[in-house]
Amino acid sequence: MQKKLPIGIASFEKIRSEPYYYVDKTPFVAKLVEEGTYYFLSRPRRFGKSLFVDTLKQAFLGRKELFQGLYLEKNWDWSVKYPVIHIDFGGRTLKGEEHLITYILEQLEKNQETLGVSCSEKTLYDICFEELILKSYEKYKQKVVVLIDEYDKPIFDCIEDRETVKRIRDILVKFYIILKPLDRYLKFVLLTGVLKFYMSSIFSGLNFLNDITLSREYSTICGFTQKELEEVFREELEDKDLELIRCWYNGYSWLGEPVYNPFDVLLYLEKRTFHPYWFETGTPSFLVKLLMEKRFYLPELEDLTATDDLIGSFDLDYIEPENLLFQVGYLTIKETIEEEGLILYKLSYPNKEVKISLNRVLFSYFTQLSSERPRLSLKMIEAVRERDFEKMKRVLESLYAGIPHDWFRKNELSRYEGYYASCFYAFLCGSGFEVIPEDITNKGQIDLTVLYRDRAYLFEFKVVEGEGGEGKALVQLKEKGYHKKYEGKSKEIYLIGIEFSSRERNIKDFSWEKVS
Structure with a gap:
């Protein structure tokens, strides 16, 4: 049977x-x-x-x-x-x-x-x-x-x-x-x-x-290890891409071997389609409100550092986003650092399911553009695939222009310098792109890198109060030589400088240049 x-x-x-x-x-x-x-x-x-x-x-x-x-x-x-x-x-x-x-x-x-x-x-x-x-x-x-x-x-x-x-x-x-x-x-x-x-x-x-x-x-008392997955479900996995399954559903770690979310794995094997099955069983509304209240810089979700007491216990009287994100499963431990008796944990998304799904929710809350997101995502994917930078610019202009004005009046988010970059980051992650925020190089730090096939797109953001539009963001990218990190790794490298006007609440300058 x-x-x-x-x-x-x-x-x-x-x-x-x-x-x-x-x-x-x-x-x-x-x-x-x-x-x-x-x-x-x-x-x-x-x-x-x-x-x-x-x-x-x-x-x-x-x-x-x-x-x-x-x-x-x-x-x-x-x-x-x-x-x-x-x-x-x-x-x-x-x-x-x-x-x-x-x-x-x-x-x-x-x-x-x-x-x-x-x-x-x-x-x-x-x-x-x-x-x-x-x-x-x-x-x-x-x-x-x-x-x-x-x-x-x-x-x-x-x-x-x-x-x-x-x-x-x-x-x-x-x-x-x-x-x-x-x-x-x-x-x-x-x-x-x-x-x-x-x-x-x-x-x-x-x-x-x-x-x-x-x-x-x-650490593996709950969830499936890679060995358990391949041995127990061998027949179900005969025609499956194991690396893609790992990318989507593995990655949860509690100081030991990473494990798969069993709920995701079982539903994937039944329905044969990659989908955020686990994520959709919960509603992170309280968490999203907390991130907005704390003015959390969303790109930091890729690489957070926390102490053992911060992720170890949940204090009802003093709720920290990092703690809640870890305990509910939206972040996991990627690395442990022990230095002179001090234990630090590097936290990040466990897998692709959580990264894409959480950022879609965050984007919708941060912009009130949930109905527009699929259309804008498709346009952005087309722009990146086709190397169409004018279309990319129009997508971003539509994104920021579509945010209701009363949203700013209620939240004063436009005064928060990381808001524009947070929206852009959540939008790209929710669209499925491989995004590296605050990309470290030997010459400094790139605001945001997007890797697509054999190409690297390096972004620099600046928020300007006055007229702006002088292309300073692109100039900084070029002067710093950040692109050298990807020479030999990517066939094509593009530098993109974006300047936001806090007064007009939209892009004031969008400049780009191919360096390789």
Whole structure:
């Protein structure tokens, strides 16, 4: 019987009971249990966290028949079965404190039914949780396993409402803190989520958890490695371009081997078309608003430097774009630098899917030209392909002329010097071009480089207050000799100087020259 692709299935039992493809992550189950008791794992949405949690659940329940042929079959004590409390916050959007408390009580009641125990407390969720653990321990004469999936989703659901978020946080702190004094009754505890909150909030009471998010040993606990992809899906990949698949969907790194987003891979193999499947499952509106509020220079997304404390925890009272971008999966670790005890991380887009899709969204928010973007992108692609610089100029003039005037009045973005370059950068990335912002040479820094086939286009930007239009941007490009970096690498090299008038909010001068 031909195997099926387990798209969107988080049930380990279903995958193993039917002929689905399965990447064996059970060595991590054995490793976690052997090495500790309390864990926390953060990964972006739809990265296989829920399936891994369910795999743990079935192992602790002693379902040996589900693990035939897998690593755990011969590396687990199947003679012991444990009571498992499984709470999943990912199944419903929770808005407000009352809704959250009701949902927690529903989850606790569901676990009571599954475990065959009854708690006397029906309304106080924290006391009910404690009672459930103690009664399960008493009934089964075994320590209890607690698995909490998407622990942070109630906060994420209302993250734009700061006051509601704080009240939601307090409820969750009160709920999770129950675990700390019950050590003698607990066999294993795992919390998963997208965000790790700063120690002053939720994690102040969960500091006993071992955070394996940035552990090299567990870096591939979710997602597919290159080897896993090629071995498990060999038949599906026979006629596929592996390098192009890698470019589109691989690249996520948590200090170890880079991995593929499994959601993307499975949908690509089913539909046979490259598409931003994962990106479209989320709406980054809060993130985009934050980037605009901080006047973030978008080309910096290609190469950010962050400290371990910045990417390690999420502070609700002081949200930094770099932190949020990393934890939700729009940026990943590309390089680690250790210098005299200081650890720095180089962050960038994980892959082509995220780079193109995020910049399309950013361009639409920064310009209010979402409906015009496809047409302008096609015109720009034609202009670059045809070496038609007049058409390129007209595209850019149309781009900036199309931004509504009331957009500037509301946001004062035209006074932000990086705004014009940010719009242009997001536009080019969203159009699929290979873009290198702040391109370093031995003579200085090119504002932006576009590589297309065997050609290199080097851009210099200047924002002018007065009349401008003197071609100074192009002159600077020529004088600096930036083009020498691409001599011998590109058959054709073009220098393009662009001057923006902040008063007229459009291009004042567009000059170009071929140097090779």
